[in-house]
Amino acid sequence: MDLASLSSTLHAAESPTGGWPSFGGQSSRLEPTCWALLALMSEGGDAFLERCQPQGALLADDPQQPANLAFNGLAALLALSRPDVLSRARTSGLLSAIAGLRGIVLPQAREFRQDNSLTGWPWIDGTFSWVEPTSWCLLALKKMKTSGVPVTGAIESRIVEGERLLIDRACAAGGWNFGNSVVLGQDLRPYVSTTAIALLALQDRLREPVTARSLAYLQGQALRQTSGMSLALSLICFRVFRLDSDALQQRLAEHWRDRQFLGNLHVTAMAHYALNHAQHKTSAFTL
Numbered sequence: 001m002d003l004a005s006l007s008s009t010l011h012a013a014e015s016p017t018g019g020w021p022s023f024g025g026q027s028s029r030l031e032p033t034c035w036a037l038l039a040l041m042s043e044g045g046d047a048f049l050e051r052c053q054p055q056g057a058l059l060a061d062d063p064q065q066p067a068n069l070a071f072n073g074l075a076a077l078l079a080l081s082r083p084d085v086l087s088r089a090r091t092s093g094l095l096s097a098i099a100g101l102r103g104i105v106l107p108q109a110r111e112f113r114q115d116n117s118l119t120g121w122p123w124i125d126g127t128f129s130w131v132e133p134t135s136w137c138l139l140a141l142k143k144m145k146t147s148g149v150p151v152t153g154a155i156e157s158r159i160v161e162g163e164r165l166l167i168d169r170a171c172a173a174g175g176w177n178f179g180n181s182v183v184l185g186q187d188l189r190p191y192v193s194t195t196a197i198a199l200l201a202l203q204d205r206l207r208e209p210v211t212a213r214s215l216a217y218l219q220g221q222a223l224r225q226t227s228g229m230s231l232a233l234s235l236i237c238f239r240v241f242r243l244d245s246d247a248l249q250q251r252l253a254e255h256w257r258d259r260q261f262l263g264n265l266h267v268t269a270m271a272h273y274a275l276n277h278a279q280h281k282t283s284a285f286t287l
Helices: 003-013 030-040 046-051 069-081 088-100 131-146 153-169 192-201 209-224 228-240 246-263 265-275
Strands: 053-055 058-060
Touching: 003 030, 003 246, 003 265, 030 046, 030 069, 030 265, 058 069, 058 088, 069 088, 069 131, 088 131, 088 153, 131 153, 131 192, 153 192, 192 209, 192 228, 209 228, 209 246, 228 246, 228 265, 246 265
Parallel strands: none
Antiparallel strands: 053 058
16 A cells, blocks of 8 residues: 555655655645654654744744644644644643634625625634635644543634534535635635545534535545545545545555655655554544
8 A cells, every 4th residue: 555655755754853844855844744743653743843933822834924724723633633742731722722713804795605704714813714724723623622622612612603614615516615615606616625624624514414515526526636635635534434435545545656746745644644544543633
């Protein structure tokens, strides 16, 4: 299944000072480091996370840039899955910071179908809510609940509103675009990677019609992808929903053998995690 070659590639790419870059020779970044630590399930990289410049309790790999909330949601999922990578105090602070942030409210506009009064999470603080950061942050707060961490009423409220936003933003036939589902009266098409992430956040809402429609969309489109990232996220989603994933697993492994994801270490780590279900049971993303 190529796990050995994926592992050796990631181990060789780890920075001497900790963390992983997106491509060899670059500086370590938060998102690929989180995926690599999830994939390898071994010591290493935690020094980089502890070194990430805190903006409040949020993690940021570049102190000159605002913290990316999608990446912080992923980091929280990593910390809940692997308590060794962040101290308990920093994990608690990170989750509290995520719960306390929300996208800005925009006036309602006829050109857009969605309910602009709903707030999820933006990419960076002070901006509009988008599907991907909302999904990662929502899943992190839900995972917090299932991990036995005390959850306040305010966090419960954020979970409910985050779910409402994702349901509201779903495309008509199922799945999700990046932010809006309708612009200037035109339905936007969904994307596989965004849909897989949003479905992970709604995995406990199986009776919701949007979840069923979106899962059907993903099942119909996942194998048509040529992107390693889309294939990896789809495979993770299939694992969580306990769908037949043999063909998808084979396709992702073929992409690694044929192209090595063009040297993209971020996607390499995602693929390693997606393919190594036998060891970790996709537990980091399963409620």
